Amino acid sequence: MATKVGVVDYGAGNLLNVVNALKYCGAHVYIITNPEQVIHADKIILPGVGAFQDGMNVLREKNLIEPIIDYIATERPYLGICLGMQFLFEASHEFGVTAGLDVIKGEVIAIPSTTSTGTIRRVPHVGWASIESANDKENNNCRILNGITGEDSFYFVHSFMCVPKNSSVISSITEYMGLPIVASISYKNVYGTQFHPEKSGESGLKVLKNFLQL
Numbered sequence: 001m002a003t004k005v006g007v008v009d010y011g012a013g014n015l016l017n018v019v020n021a022l023k024y025c026g027a028h029v030y031i032i033t034n035p036e037q038v039i040h041a042d043k044i045i046l047p048g049v050g051a052f053q054d055g056m057n058v059l060r061e062k063n064l065i066e067p068i069i070d071y072i073a074t075e076r077p078y079l080g081i082c083l084g085m086q087f088l089f090e091a092s093h094e095f096g097v098t099a100g101l102d103v104i105k106g107e108v109i110a111i112p113s114t115t116s117t118g119t120i121r122r123v124p125h126v127g128w129a130s131i132e133s134a135n136d137k138e139n140n141n142c143r144i145l146n147g148i149t150g151e152d153s154f155y156f157v158h159s160f161m162c163v164p165k166n167s168s169v170i171s172s173i174t175e176y177m178g179l180p181i182v183a184s185i186s187y188k189n190v191y192g193t194q195f196h197p198e199k200s201g202e203s204g205l206k207v208l209k210n211f212l213q214l
Contacts, residue, residue, distance in 0.1 A: 006041030010058040021198040038067040048083025052092035085192030106164035124159040131172040142171030142186035152203035154195035
């Protein structure tokens with residue numbers, strides 16, 4: 001039986017791309033638009049583009065915040081993509097301070113617009129980049145990165161970055177104009193990618209297939 005994956009719909013523009021990529025990987029996908037649909041998923045993905053505050057407001061309006069937190073507590077696999085990963089933290093500083101899901105301790109801050117030497121750093125960070133495991137070359141700390149090497153590239157587009165309080169949740173990093181940026185996280189049954197696997201070709205499909213095999 002195909003894995004039943006619920007994809008949370010809160011108006012994120014990349015929803016269709018995520019759904020199509022999951023279907024290509026063999027998953028049975030359905031869209032979550034109300035609290036009752038959360039409980040039926042074998043796995044949940046929270047995709048995301050846009051502003052943190054707007055996204056959290058929609059989740060709140062749809063009464064999805066508590067069901068999502070309760071789902072995560074069941075220890076079933078959960079993946080947040082880009083803004084969806086940022087939602088997992090305590091708060092974001094985008095357009096003021098907005099509370100997140102508080103699943104992982106830490107905050108989301110703006111990518112600095114200048115480097116340590118005063119060079120202008122282009123923001124948002126847009127483009128393809130490789131990632132490096134934060135703990136070991138085999139990525140044993142994060143099962144969704146199984147088989148990912150320095151030869152794989154992923155597509156990033158973001159202006160804010162995650163800063164966990166505990167570095168042990170960081171499963172990979174990428175470097176942007178001299179700045180280390182958290183590229184993915186792994187904490188118990190919770191995973192997150194700052195990059196967009198659904199827009200990252202074969203490398204991204206490997207990540208999604210790994211998630212489906214959890």
